[in-house]
Amino acid sequence: MLRNITDLIEHYLKTMLTRSGDSLLEIKRSELAKQFQCVPSQINYVIRTRFTVEKGYMVESKRGGGGYIRIQKVEAHDDVALFDHLSQLVGEKIDQQTAENIVVRLLEEKAITRREANMMLSALDRTHFKLSVAHRDHIRANLLKAMLQVLMYE
Template sequence: MGNITDLIEQYLKMTLSRSGKELLEIKRSELAKQFQCVPSQINYVISTRFTLEKGYIVESKRGGGGYIRIMKVESDSNVMLFEQIQHLIGQSIDQQTAQNIVLRLYEEKAINRREANLIASVLDRSHFKSSIAHRDEIRANLLNAMIDTLKYKENR
């Protein structure tokens, strides 16, 4: 028999599988009660065993009506392209280079026209009231976050 962390992980994966859906919503406190552990143990399992790299997206809402939502995702067929582009982006990117990247994603059919327009509008310099260096860092962070989202498709 495994340790409590392994048991919680197995339980969550089994429950997700049995539900027939790609989404599982649980209450942290109820799960902690069921396994007779502290809620932080549940947090640990979720944060280490249900990561994006392992094929899961986790949403969490704390408080009285709080929940943890675990969604199983699969890689988009363009995952290698997205990873290559993220490598190019690095820690900082100017607007022109970002626009070129968005155009490339569109031309390679990794994103549609609407997604390209949305991404380009978010990355426009007019939205950033800061120094050029800081603006380029923010732009890189935003573009990387959007590409992370594009890498995985939800199975809803």
């Protein structure tokens, strides 16, 4: 069930990507804003939060009169490449939302089971870390990278 304008825009863009038969979609921010009767910054918000690298998208944006947004769905060649790519994205620290995005992507790509995803999400949850944010994000990154390594060489 789509709840709000953000969900509607995300759904529309993902549908357009699927229908194009290509992994690339080029849109004009102003035209999309007009279509959804919203401000262009709402489009920016959807792109910035729903079409991230950890969710499997590359976004290129050009502002100005002839500006556009290109959204490309990137596919890993196999699960090992996906685990490796995501492990590199983690870095030294990672916030909970970004970590959750990575786990959701693994589930969507069918690289992990729902049970594995639930265990990973539980282990990465901030409520288990009674530390400062900086320490919590550092420990979360180490945990997530360790999980990805185990999954990669299973």
